[in-house]
Amino acid sequence: MSLRSRTAGAVLALAVPFALAAVPADAAPVPVADPFIWTDLTPTYTATTDYQYEPFAITDGYTPTGGCAHDAQTGKGGSGYHYINAANIGSLDPAEPAGLLYETDSDGGRALVGVEWIVRAGTGSAAPTLFGQTFQGPAELDGVGSVYTLHAWIWKDNPSGLFAPWNPMVTCS
Template identity: 50%
Template sequence: MSARPRPLMAAFALAAVTSLALGAAPAVAKAPAGHDFPHPDLKKTYEATKKYESEQAAIADGYQRTDVCVEEPELGGMGYHYVKPANIGLTDPTKPAAVLYAPNHKTGKRELVAVEWVVPNTGQPRPVLFDHPFDGPADIPPVGNVYTLHAWIYKKNPKGVFTPYNPRVHCTPCAEEHGKQPQKP
């Protein structure tokens, strides 16, 4: 190695140490455009789960893919739940029990839209996360009687960040998405 690159490497090292000494903050992930988080800990959730925009990353981290897309005609959809059994029962903002994907009807791929916490109902008081009470309890086969909390941090939900169903999520293509007018009865 020549002597010439060493001063450059020393300058980079000095710059790094100086920025740390001056209290430079690490880069923080930002919410998607037009999306404000109603609680500061949702930023932690976003930072911890952003890597799951890649479906393969979620599967590699232990989230089990499902092939059932959840939608209620009057309410909207949730999408496909990828569940990590080890995270069921946790209320850690960085460890949701499920990541939710919705079909992109233009590309045919699944896109990350939300995350969900699942806590078994053992007779305890209703869990709270992000200063928001969980929904339920409800029976969800095969998990059992549980409380759930959704957070729509990747796809805006006009009904609210913590609302279970998103009217903008559809399991089947909508006529409007294909440039067609809906058929009237």
């Protein structure tokens, strides 16, 4: 067996579980424009793995911004507790999301559910794109001003889509 075929087999063995885990068994898959998006998100996973333990996020400069955000008007779900690293605002680097999204776990602690990129919205500026997705907004963010945002639900499935602004599976307790 050649090195190339062994490498391809290893990549496939690692990729299939991620692809299967991306869609809940009881939900219809939401199409994503790029079928290799999970590969593009690898730097994001790598950079945020330690933040599954919330104190590490705080140590690295992520600051909780307040209460748990949920869409009470339309019932589209929640986006959880936002932790923002001001040094990463404006970054389009997959490994430097400006925000981390948490929800309360069964033990009363915080569980990482997603990440968020935040870019200031200048006068007349167009929404940026990342991973082939156009950022949402502009919206007002306390202490920052007008911003565009892009969520990625990489740590918790979202039947509304990987990059949807709200996740019906995220609740605020």
